Amino acid sequence: MGKSFILVAVDGGAASGKSSTSKILSERLKLLYVNTGSHYRSLTWAVLQAGIQPDDDASVSSYLETIPIGTIVEGREARITLESKVLGDEIRSEAVNNAVSIVAAIPEVRQFLLKHQRGYADLAKESGFEGLIMEGRDIGSIIFPDANFRFFMFADEAERARRRELEGQVDSIQKRDQLDKQRKTAPLTCPDGAIKIDTTHLTLEKVAQKMQDIVQSGNNMANEPHKS
Ligand code: DC
Numbered sequence: 001m002g003k004s005f006i007l008v009a010v011d012g013g014a015a016s017g018k019s020s021t022s023k024i025l026s027e028r029l030k031l032l033y034v035n036t037g038s039h040y041r042s043l044t045w046a047v048l049q050a051g052i053q054p055d056d057d058a059s060v061s062s063y064l065e066t067i068p069i070g071t072i073v074e075g076r077e078a079r080i081t082l083e084s085k086v087l088g089d090e091i092r093s094e095a096v097n098n099a100v101s102i103v104a105a106i107p108e109v110r111q112f113l114l115k116h117q118r119g120y121a122d123l124a125k126e127s128g129f130e131g132l133i134m135e136g137r138d139i140g141s142i143i144f145p146d147a148n149f150r151f152f153m154f155a156d157e158a159e160r161a162r163r164r165e166l167e168g169q170v171d172s173i174q175k176r177d178q179l180d181k182q183r184k185t186a187p188l189t190c191p192d193g194a195i196k197i198d199t200t201h202l203t204l205e206k207v208a209q210k211m212q213d214i215v216q217s218g219n220n221m222a223n224e225p226h227k228s
Contacts, residue, residue, distance in 0.1 A: 006031065006131030007121060008215065009140035012153030013180070013188060014173035015160035017199035017207055018135040021153075024208035026076045026133050029215060032124035033077045036136035036143075037100075039113050041091035042080055043067070044103045054099040061108035069116060073127055078120055097171045101179035110138075110185050117143050138186035140194050149220045151211060152194040159200045195223055 008031065012018050019035055026033035044054065046067055052059045070081040079086045090096070103109055117134065121144070124132040134143065140150030155163075157174060164171045180188035190196060195214060199207050214220070 003130060005121075005125060006149070006215065007144055007147040008131065008133040008211075009144050009147040009150045009191075009194075010133065010135035010153065011137055011140050011151070011188070011191065011194070012135075013160070013177040014171065015163045016153040016155050017163075017202075017204065018153055020204045021199075021207045021211060022133050022135045023077075024204065025211050025215070028208070028212055029131065029133075030129060031076070031131040031133040032073070032120065032127065032129040034117070034120050034132065034134040035077075036113070036117055036134060036139065038087075038091060039080045039117070040100050040104045040109070041096050042082055042087045043109065043113075044096050044100045045087055045091050045093075046082055047103055048095055048099060054102040057106045057108070060103060060106055061112075064109060064112050071116075071120070071123060073123070076129075078123060080116070092169060094170045097169070097176070101176045101183075104137075105179065105183035105185070107185040114143060137180055137188040140191040141189060142186045145191070149211075149215055150191055150194040152190040152196050153199050153207070154190075154196070155198065155200040193221075195220070 010018050010022050023033055025031065043064065047054060047060050047063060050063055052063055054060065067082055070084060071078050072081050072086060120134060121132050140147055140152070160173055164173060177188065197207060197210060
């Protein structure tokens with residue numbers, strides 16, 4: 001019998017270590033990797049380019065209806081396309097960093113992306129991957145609450161700021177986290193039952209190894225009860 005398809009959800013605040021470790025895991029376990037932050041970032045870039053205020057919910061929502069979105073698989077990563085194009089470094093600009101959490105708080109934006117994001121499970125199957133690893137803020141809570149493994153990553157604020165600085169990015173991570181936690185729809189939260197990983201003092205390799213060990217052992221039990 002063939003191996004069963006594995007669904008891995010990874011959530012956490014900005015610069016908590018989700019992307020780098022999820023990419024490593026995708027390579028090792030032959031999973032399709034999806035970074036949902038880039039979905040919100042791409043839409044935010046398009047909104048800003050169109051001259052729409054990010055907090056103008058109605059205009060943002062109706063504008064989104066007009067943008068054709070799609071997907072392209074490059075190696076182990078599936079990326080969102082806007083008008084058949086994958087956006088580049090512009091989605092990591094300071095302007096996008098400052099606006100993305102405002103756009104991401106709009107319920108219609110989240111609904112629009114929810115359908116798109118759930119579709120990646122079928123894409124991964126159709127493309128012959130052994131599973132899907134998707135990272136973001138609401139993957140284990142809303143997009144795939146039944147994922148086989150749900151991880152929640154966190155790290156000290158000073159360490160997270162240091163990571164962004166090393167990447168040469170201007171990013172007010174504290175402010176973004178605050179907005180992401182406070183929004184009404186699908187806020188950033190540690191889903192009940194998720195496996196928590198404190199990445200503050202761990203190398204990316206150590207975190208990836210820890211995740212790999214957990215997935216390969218098949219033990220998806222939360223390591224401690226969630227305290228709200
Ligand atoms: O992962 P990132 O820092 O690139 O994400 C950018 C922003 O996108 C984040 O501050 C909030 C939003 N986001 C979200 O609301 N839900 C997700 N699943 C992923 C990202």
